[in-house]
Amino acid sequence: MPERVAIVGVGFSDLRSCTPGVSYKEMMFEAATRAYHDAGVDPRKDVHSFVCVSEDFWEGTSIFDEYVPDQLGAALRPVQTITGDGIQALCCAAMLIRTGTARVVVVEGHSKYSDMRTPHHIQQFAMDPILNRPLGAHANLVAGLEMSRYLYESGNTREQCAMVVAKNRHQALLNPLAAYGARITPDDVLAAPPTFFPLGELDAARPADGCFVMVLAAESAVRDMAGQPVWIAGYGWCTDAPSLESREWGEAAYARLAAEQAYRMAGIASPLRDLDFAELDDAFSYKELQHMEALRLCRPGEAGEWVEDGVTRLDGEFPVNPSGGSLGVGHLLEATGLHRVYETVLQLRGEAGPRQVPGARRGLAQSWRHVPTTTGAVIILERE
Amino acid sequence: MSVKITHWPGTSLSSADFAEGRVLTVRGGVKAEYAWDAGVAIGRYLEELKRGRLVARRCDGCRRVLVPPRMFCEECFRPTDAWVRLADTGTVQTFSISYVRWDMVRLTEPEIPAVIAIDGASPGYGILHLLGEVDPKEVRVGMRVKAVWKDPAERRGAITDIRYWAPIREGG
Numbered sequence: 352m353p354e355r356v357a358i359v360g361v362g363f364s365d366l367r368s369c370t371p372g373v374s375y376k377e378m379m380f381e382a383a384t385r386a387y388h389d390a391g392v393d394p395r396k397d398v399h400s401f402v403c404v405s406e407d408f409w410e411g412t413s414i415f416d417e418y419v420p421d422q423l424g425a426a427l428r429p430v431q432t433i434t435g436d437g438i439q440a441l442c443c444a445a446m447l448i449r450t451g452t453a454r455v456v457v458v459e460g461h462s463k464y465s466d467m468r469t470p471h472h473i474q475q476f477a478m479d480p481i482l483n484r485p486l487g488a489h490a491n492l493v494a495g496l497e498m499s500r501y502l503y504e505s506g507n508t509r510e511q512c513a514m515v516v517a518k519n520r521h522q523a524l525l526n527p528l529a530a531y532g533a534r535i536t537p538d539d540v541l542a543a544p545p546t547f548f549p550l551g552e553l554d555a556a557r558p559a560d561g562c563f564v565m566v567l568a569a570e571s572a573v574r575d576m577a578g579q580p581v582w583i584a585g586y587g588w589c590t591d592a593p594s595l596e597s598r599e600w601g602e603a604a605y606a607r608l609a610a611e612q613a614y615r616m617a618g619i620a621s622p623l624r625d626l627d628f629a630e631l632d633d634a635f636s637y638k639e640l641q642h643m644e645a646l647r648l649c650r651p652g653e654a655g656e657w658v659e660d661g662v663t664r665l666d667g668e669f670p671v672n673p674s675g676g677s678l679g680v681g682h683l684l685e686a687t688g689l690h691r692v693y694e695t696v697l698q699l700r701g702e703a704g705p706r707q708v709p710g711a712r713r714g715l716a717q718s719w720r721h722v723p724t725t726t727g728a729v730i731i732l733e734r735e
Numbered sequence: 736m737s738v739k740i741t742h743w744p745g746t747s748l749s750s751a752d753f754a755e756g757r758v759l760t761v762r763g764g765v766k767a768e769y770a771w772d773a774g775v776a777i778g779r780y781l782e783e784l785k786r787g788r789l790v791a792r793r794c795d796g797c798r799r800v801l802v803p804p805r806m807f808c809e810e811c812f813r814p815t816d817a818w819v820r821l822a823d824t825g826t827v828q829t830f831s832i833s834y835v836r837w838d839m840v841r842l843t844e845p846e847i848p849a850v851i852a853i854d855g856a857s858p859g860y861g862i863l864h865l866l867g868e869v870d871p872k873e874v875r876v877g878m879r880v881k882a883v884w885k886d887p888a889e890r891r892g893a894i895t896d897i898r899y900w901a902p903i904r905e906g907g
């Protein structure tokens with residue numbers, strides 16, 4: 352029987368729209384120092400393996416994974432980097448522990464988005480070079496196409512999507528980490544300049560810089576740790592067919608299947624009854640609604656009414672994105688999922704301050720790898 | 736072709752077929768530009784190069800002097816403690832003689848990249864740079880060298896503010 356795995360330490364660097372004063376290495380050192388202090392571990396003695404998540408084109412250095420050890424205390428230790436989202440890196444770390452390969456594992460993900468001078472070119476470079484790129488479309492067009500079909504199939508509206516933006520940016524005002532907290536109304540969102548209809552400028556999360564580091568431990572190692580453990584109850588991840596010509600445009604099937612895997616592992620039959628809150632991907636406004644439905648938190652087509660009725664507000668019956676989500680906090684490239692897990696850990700420890708979900712015992716964090724991908728991951732955390 | 740095979744199946748293509756448009760092609764590239772933030776440690780390192788000086792960071796945990804400087808010690812995993820000024824002299828740790836440039840262009844005059852341990856830094860800490868004023872045949876591991884700087888007006892806070900490192904002649 353594999354050992355249970357807990358997150359025993361979390362650390363962050365301040366999230367900002369730009370961070371000209373520090374290098375990515377200094378940002379990682381800051382987040383790592385906080386995480387190790389939180390867990391009460393010395394990375395040079397107590398950590399057996401390190402898992403990072405990064406993408407060479409975001410960093411501007413090929414084979415970027417070679418540059419990570421020093422600032423994590425990982426020199427001359429087992430280190431690996433995966434591509435994907437930070438939650439996939441957490442899954443990788445959990446598997447290292449469950450297979451008995453390591454007892455204490457560190458996970459790191461960061462965004463130094465502001466280092467990129469041509470981010471839109473790099474994003475477009477992710478499109479198919481023969482069939483899609485010659486049309487000259489921006490990668491966010493993929494979100495516009497998806498939003499159109501999703502609204503058509505679900506019956507949800509642009510107005511309800513605008514309410515998601517207002518809710519999340521408003522909730523972010525309670526989060527000291529958040530870069531984009533604001534008091535805006537759904538009308539402000541609808542009045543913003545259109546980008547890729549039905550998307551407008553305010554429907555898309557804006558990028559931010561920042562880093563998250565987490566310490567994971569096997570149950571048998573947890574008693575030596577200072578931090579309050581938050582247990583990993585289940586996880587899953589999934590990638591749909593990539594083709595823009597024939598993909599599933601209405602439903603987030605990747606999210607549904609990733610969640611089913613995680614629910615099975617955690618023994619969750621009714622997500623709404625068995626979870627107290629969720630941090631869901633909201634890289635674009637409609638994504639929060641689409642993901643609520645994919646994760647069976649509500650029935651298909653019901654998510655819009657929920658946001659309209661305030662069910663998913665911090666003081667509602669089922670808070671979604673108490674952190675403020677990507678819309679309020681900022682999009683952090685691969686570190687986006689780790690931010691969602693960070694918020695989930697704080698909520699379960701009862702350390703979320705003014706945005707605390709009262710009595711939270713079990714929470715879910717979900718990520719999507721942004722356009723043009725169809726990859727998502729889900730992790731379920733609980734306190735003892 | 737080979738002894739056994741005189742005719743490969745399929746259609747052979749020449750570069751003229753591509754140049755003259757007889758082959759369907761799609762051209763693509765990426766405009767990938769970055770403005771990397773140097774950070775506290777490397778930012779100061781470059782600023783000092785502009786002033787004709789080499790600096791390092793000292794770690795009071797392991798008492799090492801680290802160059803290029805960093806704000807954290809990778810061995811102790813703690814913040815480093817102080818700036819230390821170094822000499823602009825050092826010892827060749829290893830070298831190569833490059834007859835080919837980074838883009839595979841053959842050089843008529845070879846270059847001599849070397850790793851130089853800088854005096855005042857901990858053993859093994861130094862700079863990757865070029866050697867100059869020396870016959871490639873004369874270069875040895877252990878050779879003593881000194882930085883040859885660009886004129887102050889030409890320096891821009893870059894690793895190339897040092898032109899190259901030249902041998903320290905005995906008695907000179």
Ligand SMILES: [Zn+2]
Nearest residue numbers: 794797808811
């Ligand atoms: Zn040290």
